[in-house]
Amino acid sequence: MSDELAGGSAVGGAATPASSHSANQAGSANQASRADRPIRVFLLDDHEVVRRGLRDLLTEEDDLEVVGEAGQTDQAAERILALEPHVAVLDARLEDGSGIEVCRQVRSANPGVACLILTSFDDEEALFTAIMAGAAGYILKQIRGNALVEAVRQVAAGKSLLDPAVTPRVLVRLREGPAQDERLAGLTDQERRILRLIAEGLTNRQIASRMYLAEKTVKNYVSSMLAKLGLESRTQAAVFATRLNN
Numbered sequence: 001m002s003d004e005l006a007g008g009s010a011v012g013g014a015a016t017p018a019s020s021h022s023a024n025q026a027g028s029a030n031q032a033s034r035a036d037r038p039i040r041v042f043l044l045d046d047h048e049v050v051r052r053g054l055r056d057l058l059t060e061e062d063d064l065e066v067v068g069e070a071g072q073t074d075q076a077a078e079r080i081l082a083l084e085p086h087v088a089v090l091d092a093r094l095e096d097g098s099g100i101e102v103c104r105q106v107r108s109a110n111p112g113v114a115c116l117i118l119t120s121f122d123d124e125e126a127l128f129t130a131i132m133a134g135a136a137g138y139i140l141k142q143i144r145g146n147a148l149v150e151a152v153r154q155v156a157a158g159k160s161l162l163d164p165a166v167t168p169r170v171l172v173r174l175r176e177g178p179a180q181d182e183r184l185a186g187l188t189d190q191e192r193r194i195l196r197l198i199a200e201g202l203t204n205r206q207i208a209s210r211m212y213l214a215e216k217t218v219k220n221y222v223s224s225m226l227a228k229l230g231l232e233s234r235t236q237a238a239v240f241a242t243r244l245n246n
Contacts, residue, residue, distance in 0.1 A: 038065040039156045040085040044102060045118070046071045046094040050141075054089065057145050064152065073097035077105040085113060086156045092119035092126050098212035100130050107134035114155040118148075125193070127162075129212050132189070137161035184244075191225040194218065198234055199241035 041058055043066060045051045051069050058064045068083045070076045073096050080088050080102070088106060090099030103115040114136040119126065130138045136155040139148070139162075154161050184192060190211075197207045204222065208215040222234065231237050 038063050039087060039152065040065055040067045040083070041152060042067060042080050042083060042085040042088045043069040044071075044073070044076050044088065044094070044099050045069075045091040046096070047091075050091075054148075058149065058152065061149055064149070073099065073102050076102045077109075080106050080113060081109055084110070087114045087116055087152050089116045089118055089152065092117050092123075092130065092212065093121060100126065100133050100135070100212040101214075103130065103135050104133040114158070116151060116155050116161070125210050126212060128193075186228045187225060191221055191228070194221050195225055195237060195241050198222070199238045201238070 041064055043051050043054050045054065048071065051071065055066045055069065058066055067085050068079055070079060071094075073094055076090075076099075088103070090102055092099050099117060103117065106113050106115060111134070115134065116137040116139065117126075117130045117135045118139055118141055120141045127138055137151055137160065139151055143151070151161050187195070193211065194207055197210060202210065204218045205215050207213075208218045211218070213221075222237075226232065226234075226237060229237065229240060231240060
């Protein structure tokens, strides 16, 4: 990622030819060093072979540099914030947690880090959870190597990126817009999704896995949702949601 190159004009009088030549040399060297600075990348994936493949793929490019990696979510956010990469490539689903939650933590502390979610699962709920967590991109692991490299460059340049396989669902969700029922007006988007999953019969633990959240966080959302709807139990919430969809 090329940083913005600084430019300026002489002030306070004309420079001598020698000083002007030196200033031009210094300016050119400064611009070259910034233009040659590689995009710093951090990798989070719990499969060593996948991490090694990603590292080899990215480091083959002159403008990319892998500055760190992790196989677990534990302390991943802390390491990313310490290393300050331009891009963090995060596996959405790991054995000990979620790269999407790591994205949320990193983006909350340092919005300058672009997070690219890489996943094997074509999961609509994960997609929207990633977007809400501030991810700059969401792509499937079936992506070709050259396309992944370009994706890293794009999010490093401040662009947003969705895999073409999931883009249509984003457009459908945007066209549908928020629910219009006045009883739902006070619910957040997360609470509405949890209400829908409760209606499907999912437990808090299952909802937490589906939405890449901690189970305690889901419990808090459920309590808040029930209070806003004036309901006392999950069963009432399930009946309420089912009637809305009929």
